[in-house]
Amino acid sequence: MNLKTPVAPDNPNQAETRRQLLEAAGEVFAETGFRDATVREICRRANANIAAVNYHFGDKEALYKEVLRYSQQKALQKYPPLLGVAADAPPEKKLRAFVHSLLLRIFDKGPTSWHGKLMSREMIDPTAAMDSVIEERIRPMSEQLWKIVGEILDCPVNDERVRLCSFSVVSQCVFYFHCRVIVSRLFPAQEMDAAYVEKLADHITRFSLAAMKHLPEAKAAKSQSNTTRN
Amino acid sequence: MNLKTPVAPDNPNQAETRRQLLEAAGEVFAETGFRDATVREICRRANANIAAVNYHFGDKEALYKEVLRYSQQKALQKYPPLLGVAADAPPEKKLRAFVHSLLLRIFDKGPTSWHGKLMSREMIDPTAAMDSVIEERIRPMSEQLWKIVGEILDCPVNDERVRLCSFSVVSQCVFYFHCRVIVSRLFPAQEMDAAYVEKLADHITRFSLAAMKHLPEAKAAKSQSNTTRN
DNA sequence: TGACATGTCAAACAAATGTTTGAATTATTT
DNA sequence: AAATAATTCAAACATTTGTTTGACATGTCA
Numbered sequence: 001m002n003l004k005t006p007v008a009p010d011n012p013n014q015a016e017t018r019r020q021l022l023e024a025a026g027e028v029f030a031e032t033g034f035r036d037a038t039v040r041e042i043c044r045r046a047n048a049n050i051a052a053v054n055y056h057f058g059d060k061e062a063l064y065k066e067v068l069r070y071s072q073q074k075a076l077q078k079y080p081p082l083l084g085v086a087a088d089a090p091p092e093k094k095l096r097a098f099v100h101s102l103l104l105r106i107f108d109k110g111p112t113s114w115h116g117k118l119m120s121r122e123m124i125d126p127t128a129a130m131d132s133v134i135e136e137r138i139r140p141m142s143e144q145l146w147k148i149v150g151e152i153l154d155c156p157v158n159d160e161r162v163r164l165c166s167f168s169v170v171s172q173c174v175f176y177f178h179c180r181v182i183v184s185r186l187f188p189a190q191e192m193d194a195a196y197v198e199k200l201a202d203h204i205t206r207f208s209l210a211a212m213k214h215l216p217e218a219k220a221a222k223s224q225s226n227t228t229r230n
Numbered sequence: 231m232n233l234k235t236p237v238a239p240d241n242p243n244q245a246e247t248r249r250q251l252l253e254a255a256g257e258v259f260a261e262t263g264f265r266d267a268t269v270r271e272i273c274r275r276a277n278a279n280i281a282a283v284n285y286h287f288g289d290k291e292a293l294y295k296e297v298l299r300y301s302q303q304k305a306l307q308k309y310p311p312l313l314g315v316a317a318d319a320p321p322e323k324k325l326r327a328f329v330h331s332l333l334l335r336i337f338d339k340g341p342t343s344w345h346g347k348l349m350s351r352e353m354i355d356p357t358a359a360m361d362s363v364i365e366e367r368i369r370p371m372s373e374q375l376w377k378i379v380g381e382i383l384d385c386p387v388n389d390e391r392v393r394l395c396s397f398s399v400v401s402q403c404v405f406y407f408h409c410r411v412i413v414s415r416l417f418p419a420q421e422m423d424a425a426y427v428e429k430l431a432d433h434i435t436r437f438s439l440a441a442m443k444h445l446p447e448a449k450a451a452k453s454q455s456n457t458t459r460n
Numbered sequence: 461t462g463a464c465a466t467g468t469c470a471a472a473c474a475a476a477t478g479t480t481t482g483a484a485t486t487a488t489t490t
Numbered sequence: 491a492a493a494t495a496a497t498t499c500a501a502a503c504a505t506t507t508g509t510t511t512g513a514c515a516t517g518t519c520a
Contacts, residue, residue: 017497017498032355033263033265033354033355035263035265035266036265038476038477038478039477039478039479040476040477040478048498049497049498049499049500050478050479050499050500050501051479051480051481051498051499051500052497052498052499053478053479054478054479054480055497055498056497059478059479060478060479117354120353120354120408121354122411123350123408123409123410123411123412124263124347124350124351124354124408124411125262125263126411130411134412134415134416138412138416139416142416163417164430164433164437165437167402167405167413168402168433168434168437170405170409171401171402171404171405171409172397172398172401172402174401174405174408174409175397175400175401175404175405178350178353178354178404178408179353179400179401179404180353181352181353181354181356181360182353182364182368183397185364186364186368186369186372187393200394203394203398204398206445206446207394207395207398207441207442207445208441210440210441210442210444210445210446211437211438211440211441211444212437212440213444214440214441214443214444215436215437215440216436216440247467247468268506268507268508269507269508269509270506270507270508278468279467279468279469279470280469280470280471280508280509281468281469281470281509281510281511282467282468282469283508283509284508284509284510285467285468286467289508289509290507290508290509
């Protein structure tokens, strides 16, 4: 029911209202989450009538799906995963670019800044829209990273150490948007500007490279893993 | 039906209903978040009347604050930050214990399992209740970690490298509850059992120790250009 | 026992909010 | 220009939900 097929895109008014609704919805969804976001607030910011969401998107949830897709596409277009580093560059350089682009997407202050928050929310309460995001965006990016880490560790990409180390790299990046609240309360004076993002990218890359190049079992490939803990 | 067996002589009914409300609320808040959680559902699971929340806690938000405090206290009591490692143990050993206890709190399957999800939600939408949690629980734990990392790096605890490396350690742990959705979709076959938690703790500790002991600037103690804040 | 405090209950209230409706307005086509 | 389609608008609708209310039940203590 309520299947509103998107009509002719050559209509300036419709296209404009749709776009403004998407932008406003991105802001509001990011600020308050899906449930707390009200279509009244979205329409108010978009200078649109209360009924506009239902007219243009069907219902609130369909609007949300569009927003999620829109923000992902925009963020990846602005900061591609390897930032233009050549495919045959040394893996250390590619790792640095991967880390930096991920941080840039997270800390972006511009009109795509809600991308990070939207993704955070999806992590906790994945909606149906998350499925396609994972398969179309996240899995390809993961595989890209596995290749890089595999080169550095000198392992096949399906080795368990590649997976663990890749997680270690990514986790240090995403930490700063999942835990931004805590970071900024523990260090209220710390500004999150472009210079700081550079510094973070440097640290994460150096930290991870040092770890991977000196991991006790990294090169030795001794896979008995008897965890003599404690 | 539902015969109330006589319990403690002091204030049996009130204490019992309160406790059941707390447990049920913890479940529901963790599953659906503060806003989506309904008082009706909480009371239904607690076998309590719809008015019980307001009678015992005042309103829904006060109940939430109690739940947050309750879950924090329970989780930290079950898995203390250093798991009983002696205060004069070598820092490597303390780091391992810190990482392991953090992972245990995150992966706990028992009745305190909602602790992780509640904290995740607070990260994105911090409520007023988060203030006290940060000051009373998180800051002390952070300072504990800074000391350990400072020992390993051989730096003063307020050095910027201590902060960055501590974040690198913590981030690898909390990654697994913020991004559990993605991890389990990328690797659906991977079980998150106790053995896996051990393996993770090993990896994170080894990875971080290798990094910190081989960081290009770790031992160099080049003491210029450091933010001299607090 | 009888009075009083405490806790529980079903019902109702009040506010918020997603959605629908039908008229009014604007754009496009004939 | 007239007719038709598309879009906007204010108002109303229907549902959900946190909270309140006043009656009823239960336990305590003089």
